[in-house]
Amino acid sequence: MYYLHHYFNPDFSHMHLAPPEEKDGIIDQRYLGYVQNVVAGQVLAEIIDLEKFPDFRRDPRFIYPKRHFPVGPNCAPHPENPDKIVASVNGYVFYNEGLISVKKLLNVRGNVGFHTGNIFFVGDLAVHGDVQTGFSVHASNILVKGHIESAKVKALRDVVCLAGLKGANTSAVSDGPENAENSDEVIPSTLIEAGENIRIPFCEHVQIRARGNLIIDGSCLHSTLYVGGNLVVKGRLQGGAVYANGLVYVEGQLGSDYSMPTKVMMGYNPFDFLTLQKLESQIAYLKAKLDYFERMAARNAVMEQEYSPRVDLMQRKLRIAHSRRAELWRKFAVDEKNAPKCRIVVPGRVMPGSEIGIGRAFLKLMNFDENVTFSLYDEEIVSTPIRRKHAKA
Numbered sequence: 001m002y003y004l005h006h007y008f009n010p011d012f013s014h015m016h017l018a019p020p021e022e023k024d025g026i027i028d029q030r031y032l033g034y035v036q037n038v039v040a041g042q043v044l045a046e047i048i049d050l051e052k053f054p055d056f057r058r059d060p061r062f063i064y065p066k067r068h069f070p071v072g073p074n075c076a077p078h079p080e081n082p083d084k085i086v087a088s089v090n091g092y093v094f095y096n097e098g099l100i101s102v103k104k105l106l107n108v109r110g111n112v113g114f115h116t117g118n119i120f121f122v123g124d125l126a127v128h129g130d131v132q133t134g135f136s137v138h139a140s141n142i143l144v145k146g147h148i149e150s151a152k153v154k155a156l157r158d159v160v161c162l163a164g165l166k167g168a169n170t171s172a173v174s175d176g177p178e179n180a181e182n183s184d185e186v187i188p189s190t191l192i193e194a195g196e197n198i199r200i201p202f203c204e205h206v207q208i209r210a211r212g213n214l215i216i217d218g219s220c221l222h223s224t225l226y227v228g229g230n231l232v233v234k235g236r237l238q239g240g241a242v243y244a245n246g247l248v249y250v251e252g253q254l255g256s257d258y259s260m261p262t263k264v265m266m267g268y269n270p271f272d273f274l275t276l277q278k279l280e281s282q283i284a285y286l287k288a289k290l291d292y293f294e295r296m297a298a299r300n301a302v303m304e305q306e307y308s309p310r311v312d313l314m315q316r317k318l319r320i321a322h323s324r325r326a327e328l329w330r331k332f333a334v335d336e337k338n339a340p341k342c343r344i345v346v347p348g349r350v351m352p353g354s355e356i357g358i359g360r361a362f363l364k365l366m367n368f369d370e371n372v373t374f375s376l377y378d379e380e381i382v383s384t385p386i387r388r389k390h391a392k393a
Helices: 270-297 301-341
Strands: 002-006 043-049 075-077 084-087 091-096 099-103 105-108 124-127 136-139 142-144 152-155 159-161 171-173 186-188 191-194 198-200 207-210 214-216 220-227 231-233 236-244 247-250 262-266 343-350 354-358 361-364 369-377 380-385
Touching: 043 099, 075 099, 091 105, 124 136, 136 142, 142 152, 152 159, 159 191, 191 198, 198 207, 214 220, 220 231, 220 270, 231 236, 236 247, 236 270, 270 301, 301 369, 354 369, 354 380, 361 380
Parallel strands: 105 124, 124 142, 136 152, 142 159, 152 191, 159 198, 191 207, 198 214, 207 220, 214 231, 220 236, 231 247, 236 262, 247 343, 262 354
Antiparallel strands: 002 043, 043 084, 075 084, 091 099, 171 186, 343 369, 354 361, 369 380
C-alpha cells in the first residue's frame, strides 16, 4: 500500500477564503491567500510506503494499492527522485480532473476586493474587473480589464490596463510614523510599477514607475511618472512631474491652461530621482526626531539617561543617510553624459508655465508654443520646429 503525501492543500478553494489570524490576534481582511503559488522545481507531492506514514496524518482518499502518479499539465516526476512530483513552471497548483496541475495564468473573474484580498502571484495575472481601492496585486505580467482605483499594482515585467487609472489627491506614509526612520517612503494612493513596459488609456493623480516604456493613449493629469525608456502621451500631459531619460512625446498638449506647473526632468536615471526623494524625506523625518529627542533629553537627568541613546541612534542614522545622499549626487554627475540624447517632442501645444530640465539646464516657458522639439545644445535648452513630411503630389 502507498500514500500520496501532498506539500500543498489539495482541498484549497479560492471560493472559500478566510484571513489567517496573526500571532498578536490581529486579523487583516486584505490578506486572504487567494492562490497557492509554486515555482518551477518545487516538490508538490510524494509517494510514500503507507507503513512509513503516521496514522493520524493519513487521508483515506490518498491511499492506493499501487504507486499512483497523478501528474497533470506543467508537472513532472522529480529528475532525481521518481517518487516525487514537481512543478515544471511557475504558477498555481490545484487538482483538475484528478490530476495535480499547475497553471501559469491566473484569471480573477471579477474585481480584486474584499472577496479576494490582495493577490501575490508568481505567474501572469488577468483581472477581469477593477482593482478596487485599498488593495494590491503583484505578478509577473498583469492585465487589468477594468479600472485601477486607489490601489497598488506591481509587475515584474509588463502592466496593461484597459479602462484607466484614477487615484485620490492624497498620499500616505508606507510603514506608519513609528517605522518611518527605517522606511519613510511617501506613496501615493495609486501606484503602478513595472520592471518593463506599461500601457494605459489615461491616468489622474497616480504615480507610475516604468523601467521600460510608458504609453498613455489618452491624457495624463496631475501625476508623477518615472520612465526608464520612452514616454508617449497621445493626449494632454498636464500637471505633475515626469522623470525620464529617453524620448518624451506629447501629442496633444504639454502643460496646463491655468498655468498649473508641469515639470519634465531629463538627463539622469529617473529612479535615482526617486531614491533621492525618498532620502530627502527620510532625512527630514530623522532631523525632526533628533530635535525632539534632544529637547526631551535636556529636561532633566532622568530624561537625559532615557533619551541619550535615542539621540545617538538618530545621529548615526542621519550620518548614514547623508552619506548615501552624497554618493547619489556623485552618480548624478556621472550620468550627465546622457543629457544631450534627450528629446521632448510636442506636435501639439506647449502652455506657459511648463518647466523643462535636461541635465543641469533648466527652462521655464513664458509663452505659448506649438509643434516644437526641446533638446540640449551648448548646455542650454533650445526649441526647434518639428519638420513634417509632406506627401508628394
